[in-house]
Amino acid sequence: MADSKFVFLENNTEELEVARPSLTYWQDAWRRLKKHKLAMIGVVVIILVLLFGLVGPMLTPYSYSDQSNDYRNLPPIIEVFEVEEGINLHLSKDYNMFVVANNGELTEKLSLNRAKRDVINKIYYYDLKNGEEIKLDFSYNLLKDKQGYDYDFTIEYKGIEYKYPTGNKFNRSFPFGTDDLGRDILTRVMYGARISLLIAFVATLVNLFIGVIYGSISGYEGGRLDEVMMRIVDIINSVPLTLYVILLMVWFRKSDGLTNIIIALSTVYWVSIARLVRGQMLSIKEQEFVLAAQIIGVPKRKIIARHLIPNAMGPIIVSMAMMIPGAIFTEAFLSFIGLGVSAPQASWGTLANNALPGLVTYPYQLFFPAMAIAITILAFNFLGDGLRDALDPRLRKG
Amino acid sequence: MGSYYLRRIISAVMTIVLIATLTFAMMHSIPGGPFVREKAVPDEILKALNEKYNLDAPLYIQYLDYMKGLITFDLGPSYSKIGTSVNDLLEAGFPTSAKIGGMASLLIILIGIPLGIISALKQNKPIDYIVMFMATLGVTVPSFVVATLIIYFFGGKLGWIPTFGLDTWRGYIGPVIALSGYSLSFVSRLTRSSMLEVLRQDYIRTARANGLSEFKVIAKHAVKNALIPVVTYIGPMVAAIMTGSFVIEKIFAVPGMGRYFIESIGNRDYTTIMGMTVFYAIFYIIMILLVDVAYSLIDPRIKLGKE
Numbered sequence: 113m114a115d116s117k118f119v120f121l122e123n124n125t126e127e128l129e130v131a132r133p134s135l136t137y138w139q140d141a142w143r144r145l146k147k148h149k150l151a152m153i154g155v156v157v158i159i160l161v162l163l164f165g166l167v168g169p170m171l172t173p174y175s176y177s178d179q180s181n182d183y184r185n186l187p188p189i190i191e192v193f194e195v196e197e198g199i200n201l202h203l204s205k206d207y208n209m210f211v212v213a214n215n216g217e218l219t220e221k222l223s224l225n226r227a228k229r230d231v232i233n234k235i236y237y238y239d240l241k242n243g244e245e246i247k248l249d250f251s252y253n254l255l256k257d258k259q260g261y262d263y264d265f266t267i268e269y270k271g272i273e274y275k276y277p278t279g280n281k282f283n284r285s286f287p288f289g290t291d292d293l294g295r296d297i298l299t300r301v302m303y304g305a306r307i308s309l310l311i312a313f314v315a316t317l318v319n320l321f322i323g324v325i326y327g328s329i330s331g332y333e334g335g336r337l338d339e340v341m342m343r344i345v346d347i348i349n350s351v352p353l354t355l356y357v358i359l360l361m362v363w364f365r366k367s368d369g370l371t372n373i374i375i376a377l378s379t380v381y382w383v384s385i386a387r388l389v390r391g392q393m394l395s396i397k398e399q400e401f402v403l404a405a406q407i408i409g410v411p412k413r414k415i416i417a418r419h420l421i422p423n424a425m426g427p428i429i430v431s432m433a434m435m436i437p438g439a440i441f442t443e444a445f446l447s448f449i450g451l452g453v454s455a456p457q458a459s460w461g462t463l464a465n466n467a468l469p470g471l472v473t474y475p476y477q478l479f480f481p482a483m484a485i486a487i488t489i490l491a492f493n494f495l496g497d498g499l500r501d502a503l504d505p506r507l508r509k510g
Numbered sequence: 511m512g513s514y515y516l517r518r519i520i521s522a523v524m525t526i527v528l529i530a531t532l533t534f535a536m537m538h539s540i541p542g543g544p545f546v547r548e549k550a551v552p553d554e555i556l557k558a559l560n561e562k563y564n565l566d567a568p569l570y571i572q573y574l575d576y577m578k579g580l581i582t583f584d585l586g587p588s589y590s591k592i593g594t595s596v597n598d599l600l601e602a603g604f605p606t607s608a609k610i611g612g613m614a615s616l617l618i619i620l621i622g623i624p625l626g627i628i629s630a631l632k633q634n635k636p637i638d639y640i641v642m643f644m645a646t647l648g649v650t651v652p653s654f655v656v657a658t659l660i661i662y663f664f665g666g667k668l669g670w671i672p673t674f675g676l677d678t679w680r681g682y683i684g685p686v687i688a689l690s691g692y693s694l695s696f697v698s699r700l701t702r703s704s705m706l707e708v709l710r711q712d713y714i715r716t717a718r719a720n721g722l723s724e725f726k727v728i729a730k731h732a733v734k735n736a737l738i739p740v741v742t743y744i745g746p747m748v749a750a751i752m753t754g755s756f757v758i759e760k761i762f763a764v765p766g767m768g769r770y771f772i773e774s775i776g777n778r779d780y781t782t783i784m785g786m787t788v789f790y791a792i793f794y795i796i797m798i799l800l801v802d803v804a805y806s807l808i809d810p811r812i813k814l815g816k817e
Contacts, residue, residue: 347525351791354750359787362775363536441652448654449756449772464654468761471658472666482655490650 141426144502151498157491161484165305172296176303177456180294182208182221185474188289188297190216191277195269200281201246203265205473209238209248216284222246244270288480292470300458301480307459308485311374312439318378320432323385328416328424330386331393342390345383356380357442361451369453373446377439388431392424426503433496437489444485460485518802522795529791530580530784534573537780563587576784585785590777596785599770604789606676607759607766611752613682614690618747622694623740626701627733633706641698648695657688657761674763685762689755693747700743704736711735737808745801749794 135143145151169176185206192200192212200212209222222238225245229236234251250265267274283289288297330341360376396402397420405415421428440460446452447461455462460481467477551559560566564575579586585596625645629638661684664670671680708714709732717727756768763769767786774782 347528351525351529351794355787355790358771358775359533359536359783362778362783363539437650444652445654445757449760450776464652464658468658471662475662478655478658482652482658486651486655490646493646493650 137426141502145498148498148501150494151502154491154494154496154498157487158495161305161488161491162309165302165309168302169299169306172299172302174296174299176295176300176458178295178299180290183218183286183290183294184208185292185294185470185477186210186218186283186286186290187474188283188287188476189280190218190283192279192281193267193269193274194278195246195267195272195274199240200279201267201269203248203267207236207248207250209236209246211240212281213284216281218283218285289474289476291466291477292474297463297477297480300463301460301484304458304460304463304481305484305488307370307453307457308440308443308461308488311370311377311443311459312436314374315377315381315439315443316432316435318374319382319435320385320428322378323382324389324421324428326382327386327389328393328420331390332397332412332416332420334394338390342387345386348380348383354442354445357446358449358451361446369451370457373443373452376446377442381435381438385428385431385435388427389421389424392427393420396420396423430496430500430503433492433499437492437496440485440489440492518799522799525795526788526792527577530577530788531573533784533787534576537784538569538572563589580788585788586781588774588779588782590774590779590782596782599782600767600785600789603765603767603770604753606764607768608752610676610682610685610689610758610764610766611748613686614693614751615744615748617686617690618694618697619744622697623701623737626698626740627705627728627736629698630702630705630709630736631728638702642702645695645699648691649699651691653688653692653755654757654761656691657684657758660684660688661761676764681762685758685764688762689751689758693751697740697743701736701740704739705732708732708736734808738805741801741804741808745797745804746794749790749797753790753793 184204186204190202190210190212192202194200198214200214202210202212202218204210209224210218211220211222213219220241222240225237225239234249236248236250238246238248240246247268248265249268252264252266263275286296286298288301291297291300326341326345330338357376357380360379361372402415402419405419410418443452443459444461444464447459448465450465452462452465453459458466463481464478464485467474467481471478557566564572567575576586583597585600588594588596588599591599625641629641632638660671665672665684671683672678674681676682676685714727714732717731718724722730753767756772758764759766759768760772770782771786773779774786
């Protein structure tokens with residue numbers, strides 16, 4: 113071509129656009145994620161739950177396995193009988209009498225005066241520190257159809273009979289109450305957060321690791337190998353996965369429940385990630401930069417690790433955020449049917465399971481772990497939705 | 511078309527054989543064997559037991575026997591329930607599970623899909639927000655919590671339904687609702703997003719431009735296409751629900767398959783665990799096959815066999 117065909121353009125400053133700072137893929141995604149209100153709420157809640165689990169147990173005076181026979185089954189909100197200024201009495205559902213301070217702290221469990229108790233007529237006596245005596249009459253429960261009485265027991269102090277609680281107080285000693293072995297539920301829910309989240313995170317990471325490697329090899333290699341590998345995935349996928357987790361749990365029953373549950377969850381749920389990554393690989397490997405890398409002789413492993421996987425990271429992260437709540441669910445479910453972590457360790461699932469026998473009388477024992485599960489799953493779902501919109505605009509819905 | 515089904519059936523059978531083999535291998539590699547109890551069993555009794563259940567034969571013979579049994583659908587005796595076969599347990603448990611599961615599936619299809627369609631049509635209106643709020647709640651609260659809450663409020667406090675068992679029709683209400691809660695929410699969310707996607711398509715605009723009534727546009731063109739991803743989900747879901755949710759059956763004390771399965775896990779009743787797994791897998795695979803057939807009925811674009 114003749115040189116005359118090329119003409120130098122003059123430097124025309126007027127046509128220069130006002131350039132915006134260029135954003136990388138991740139900066140752009142972060143910017144979009146920040147705009148997603150629900151996702152940010154999700155992030156904040158997740159951080160709070162993490163703090164709750166990690167820092168929380170250090171702040172409570174109890175450990176997750178501390179048992180106390182005296183303080184069994186105490187609710188978070190206690191009904192008290194204020195018999196005198198500063199003296200509040202609480203009768204637990206197990207018929208233990210407590211003295212409650214005005215701020216809601218349980219100061220003392222009153223001891224039963226065994227010599228004076230009247231088992232047949234259901235009348236107990238308790239001695240207070242100030243020398244006064246409390247008479248508890250709980251014979252009303254025994255009456256047939258209760259004969260119209262709408263209370264279960266009466267308390268008599270200094271000759272005055274109390275039939276109805278005079279007020280409610282928040283339990284300051286055990287804010288979430290205690291369970292059937294007198295363990296502090298707040299501490300156990302905090303500790304359960306550790307276990308449940310640990311299981312969920314580790315299992316998800318392992319699944320991610322296996323799935324990404326499996327899927328990228330299968331997708332990059334293609335051909336025969338791809339066919340065989342995907343056949344295997346199909347077979348695993350045609351089995352209800354929960355069932356296999358259960359079988360695995362039965363299989364290595366012997367040792368520690370925590371490790372087992374992590375292994376069981378990590379060996380099964382990678383198939384969906386493998387499929388996703390393979391699909392991504394199939395399209396990315398056709399692009400020019402991969403061809404360029406192949407031509408200059410970059411080894412296969414490096415192409416996959418340096419060029420392919422980073423470009424497929426968006427959808428991978430989205431599915432990871434969606435997998436974590438799934439893992440929490442499965443773990444809770446396994447613990448609930450008795451295949452979870454072994455006592456005295458507790459995950460949210462085991463806590464819920466333990467609460468089941470006493471549900472009608474002590475519903476708060478189920479309420480707190482169940483709330484913890486629901487809030488965490490909701491937060492991860494919000495975050496997952498936000499990540500999907502931010503990282504993978506093609507999948508955006510609604 | 512015929513050869514496609516043949517291929518699908520062959521691969522399904524192979525999958526089942528593989529699953530049975532894997533389950534067999536797993537159950538037989540557990541150290542200790544099925545008769546190891548905390549209290550040591552005398553050697554003679556152990557020997558007699560092993561002889562009775564043919565456990566002293568070489569492993570490959572046991573495997574062949576088990577496979578032979580599978581062909582005639584004989585899943586062998588239960589190790590811990592003396593005198594009962596796994597088939598007996600299945601016969602006892604499956605009808606109950608299937609009845610509850612069938613009702614739950616119907617509820618999901620009859621309520622979940624319409625709810626999803628309505629909230630898609632009324633996008634960003636109050637009814638949409640209400641439905642989606644409920645649906646989000648439904649997928650975040652675990653089913654065992656829903657079940658216990660139902661028992662607590664409707665069983666205990668209000669006394670409308672029995673807290674356990676299926677003696678009256680009221681007994682079904684709790685398990686069916688608890689069982690369908692999650693999937694119902696999921697289906698309505700899925701239907702909604704799929705409907706919204708379809709409503710944006712050109713052929714919907716064309717249909718409207720051609721002057722079709724709104725009802726016809728929605729019912730004939732939109733809903734039919736929007737249901738494709740929903741069908742994909744519903745197939746395996748029905749299988750999972752029909753074979754009994756372990757947790758729901760445990761909470762409501764329903765004598766279904768799930769309960770036997772949990773019991774057999776606790777008792778280390780290996781033949782029952784194996785039998786139920788295989789049964790479940792077969793059921794699941796059949797459901798997935800049915801989904802494929804349903805596809806070709808809904809969407810004529812999908813020609814089976816030409817992938």
